[in-house]
Amino acid sequence: MELSALLGLVLLLLHVPQNHATQGILHAVGDGGSNSAKDYCITYNSSWTSLPTSYTNAVYYKLQNITSVWLCSDPEVPSISLKDKAVVVMFGNCSILDKAMIAQNHEAKMLLVASKDGLPRPTDNRSGYESLTIPIAYVKYGDIAGMEQDVGTNIEVTMYSPSPPLFDYSMLVIFLISVFTVALGGYWSGVSELEDLRPSQSTGENDGGKKKDENVTFTPFTVILFVVICCVMLLLLYFFYKWLVYVIICVFCVASALSMFNCLSALIQYIPYGRCRVSCFSKSAEVRLVFLAVFCVAVSVTWAVFRNEDRWIWILQDILGIAFCLNFIKTLRMPNFKACVILLGLLLLYDVFFVFITPFITKNGQSIMIEVAAGPSGSTEKNGENYLEVPPDSQATFEKLPVVIRVPRLEYSAVKLCVMPFSLLGFGDIIVPGLLVAYCRRFDVRFTSASTYYIACTIGYAVGMILTLVVLIVLSMGQPALLYLVPCTLLASSVVAWRRKEMKKFWNGGCYEIMEQADNTVSEENIIRGEAQDAP
Incomplete structure (x- = not known):
């Protein structure tokens, strides 16, 4: 061949x-007047995080942009309070789960990881992070950078994931x-x-x-x-x-x-x-x-x-x-x-x-x-x-x-x-x-x-x-x-x-078919031999 x-x-x-990487939506609301709300694409792991199917009754958190740090260790945590906020940090330098644990330890309610290279799939090993409960998602860095221009300041965000239909054509x-x-x-x-x-x-x-x-x-x-x-x-x-x-x-x-x-x-x-x-x-x-x-x-x-x-x-x-x-x-x-x-x-x-x-x-x-x-x-x-x-x-x-x-x-x-x-x-x-x-x-x-x-x-x-x-x-x-x-x-x-x-x-x-032909050939040969032996 x-x-x-x-x-x-x-x-x-x-x-x-299919793995557990799922597409979802980040809904942002600001004080920008009539155009003060916009949706952005996110990816999250459905086995880690359960999101509502709509933003109507979802809980909103104030967005805290700290993409200037990796958030891979406690000394990197800025002096501002992260309590009850949706924290945005840069992707890289350590596991996304390590970032989430540090954010949760400082009482953050949501972790968004900004990626400059598309939207990765959250596939880290969850063993050893059983106490981690805050929702985690990847978002594009460009979306975070332009969010204030899109919806204004004092931004609040929530995440949701519309349920796909049970049967799709x-x-x-x-x-x-x-x-x-x-x-x-x-x-x-x-x-x-x-x-x-x-x-x-x-x-x-x-x-x-x-x-x-x-x-x-x-x-x-x-x-x-x-x-x-x-x-x-x-x-x-x-x-x-x-x-x-x-x-x-x-x-x-x-x-x-x-x-x-x-x-x-x-x-x-x-x-x-x-x-x-x-x-x-x-x-x-x-x-x-x-x-x-x-x-x-x-x-x-x-x-x-x-x-x-x-x-x-x-x-x-x-x-x-x-x-x-x-x-x-x-x-x-x-x-x-x-x-x-x-x-x-x-x-x-x-x-x-x-x-x-x-x-x-x-x-x-x-x-x-x-x-x-x-x-x-x-x-x-x-x-x-x-x-x-x-x-x-x-x-x-x-x-x-x-x-x-x-x-x-x-x-x-x-x-x-x-x-x-x-x-x-x-x-x-x-x-x-x-x-x-x-x-x-x-x-x-x-x-x-x-x-x-x-x-x-x-x-x-x-x-x-x-x-x-x-x-x-x-x-x-x-x-x-x-x-x-x-x-x-x-x-x-x-x-x-x-x-x-x-x-x-x-x-x-x-x-x-080959076996049958071989068996028939052997049987015929035996018959012929037997007849030859019986012949005077």
Whole structure:
């Protein structure tokens, strides 16, 4: 398998369970006349701080701006009283929780940490700070610096976080995209299997061999090796993120452009135009395929250039992501159900370990999977003991891995102030179960006259996605989708094999046919030998 394909596979195994970083609103009121109130975006940790859903009945505190200090030790506390005030300090030089403890010890009622480099995610380890009770949030330094000009003096502030709706239409879009991609990828894999089963054309068997070489078959050993490589790559990304993220972005651009070309070229064959060929450097290609290649490269390059533009670039990322998933589901082949069980089982353990277990290992109490998939927290860079100064209210964005299908949440009131919130689904949550769906489709093509296994496994995937969304709504926090998709798809396909009394054949897959032929050959040889011995 090529290096780009291997790295592309690692991309699909990064899931994005939602962390506790939440967007909220800082409501400021001053004495500036008719324009004496304004809202500002903040980020806070919902597991640390519980905010009201509206500022109507919220408690206001007088704002005390002491951004000239870090507030990392008692000697830094200014001589002015902090009692019953909302204190604003600079971000950096020590933990946000240390700042909050000092502020609380001086009877402050709220801590706002001003950041000059965007809005970080509050992810510090809370253990050892059980007595900390005051609300904590990050705010942009530029908002604090311009607040007096916006609302006047004698500023009072409060924080609130409007409740997002229980169900957002983005969830339905995510569901439809995932089920459509899995179903279409499985069907396309079955079409490819039918083409491989057809007798070779008289024009030459080399073409058929080339076609089959485009596919990659996993064995149980390569499955285990692949999961080990994924673990190593995830750890490398965790420790060397700021360098490897650009490598992954480049790989995604190349892999998604190739995937889109493969997907569209399968459809363009039915268009009876542009079949004339052009030659260059002793190579020839159809005109329509040349234009298609240019189009796919243009889409990929456009995404790469505008990848941090959240308002519309998610459309291109989703299109490229769907093509990426479809191509891998069609290209990667599981030889039998045994390999599927090993792959899905190991990846389920992989998911659970790096999401739920690693928070007990890492220093900041955050899971490795979330740290890698969500990108850097937005903290400023260190130069020795001091933080590098950046322009106030920097709009710098932080590179994130292109590993998800993203759909904006339209019904969320903080969208006008904060970065547009998205509903997310990792590529791995589509491709990993999709490989089982594709195997079921190919098994139907080889051994059944219907699409029983394929339909059952696709329905199992849809049920798993519904279960994921239901748990997401009930618990109000993101879920690792494989935790529900793996059992549902494995159970659905196993029930069909058990009811049809084909579990042995389904378990061994294509190897079963070879085993049967070998057994028949051995039986025939034994019969011939027996007849020879009986002969006079």
